[in-house]
Amino acid sequence: MRDTPLVCASFMLKLEDVVRDNLVKIHSRWPGRDRRYRQLFDNGFAEHEQLPHEIPIKFIERETSRGTYVVQQLHGVYIGDRLTDNINEPDDYRFHDVFHLAYAAHLGWSPVIRALLKVKRKSNPKIDENEDGARAMIIEEGIATWIFNHAKKRAFYEDVSVGKLDYGLLKQIHSMVSGYEVDSCPLWQWEQAILDGFRVFRELRKPEHRGGTVIVNMTNHTLTFKPPSRVAL
Known part of the structure; x- marks a missing residue:
């Protein structure tokens, strides 16, 4: 720290700017008790262009002679493709x-879920094309796959607590969404999303579950898991 003024002078940087930027980075990663979610990105849009504030998705695993796959239901209606x-x-x-x-x-962001539920913000052509379009969905899928491969080597983050997820991973994700609306979300929100997602993923894949219902609450920012009900024979 004593060398910081000298380093700043060497690179023609203002010390106060460096300190301020570092404080912003620290708060983005470790906000302490100041964990305030930003408002939802689709606030102000018509209801049919908003992500539902509660989304109960049922994951159903099925086996066939050709292999095992998962289908999903929303309010009893099948959505998306077999996975x-x-x-x-x-x-x-x-x-x-x-x-x-x-x-x-x-x-408050998922171009993939927005497309799946057909709630793209088409009233704003620029947002529809750029924020809800194919490129944004590809980036989201890429992030999900990349994190999954990272987590698979680490017991799907079972022993990773809040504040302990790889900082380099979070910074890389942030760079991948640069230029998109979700770029404004701090790193701690990404960590919360990742760890909570894997918490529920571990429930879905348990031998005694192999599926279940996942409930998103956009207002309270929660992800709830309900085990599948088994019909007694």
Whole structure:
């Protein structure tokens, strides 16, 4: 720290600017008790262009002669495509849509879920094309896959507590969403979304569950898991 003024002078930087930027970074990662969520990105849009404030998605695993897959239901209606692991060694990636639900709950952001539920913000062509479009969805899917591969080598973050997730991982994610609305979300919100998503993912993949219902509450920023009900024979 004693060398900081000298380093700043060497690179023609203002010391107060460096200190301020560092404080912003620290608060973004470790906010202490000041954990205030920003307002939802679709506030002010018509209801049919908003992510529902409660989203109960039922994950159902099925087996066929060709393999195992997962389908999803919303209020009894099937949505999306059949999902498989898409890898030689099964790893339950078929349940990965839970991560998109976690992004919706804790970031108020998920172009993937927005497209799935058909609530794109079409009244604003620029937002519809850029924030809710194909590129944003590809970025979100890429983030989910990249984090999944990182987590798979670490017991799906079972022993990672809040404030302990790899800082480098969070910084890389932040750089991947640069230029998009979610860029305004601090790193602690990303950490909350990631850890909560994997908490529920671990429930979905348990042998005694192999599915269940995941409930997003956008108002309270929560992700709740309900085990599947088994019909007694």
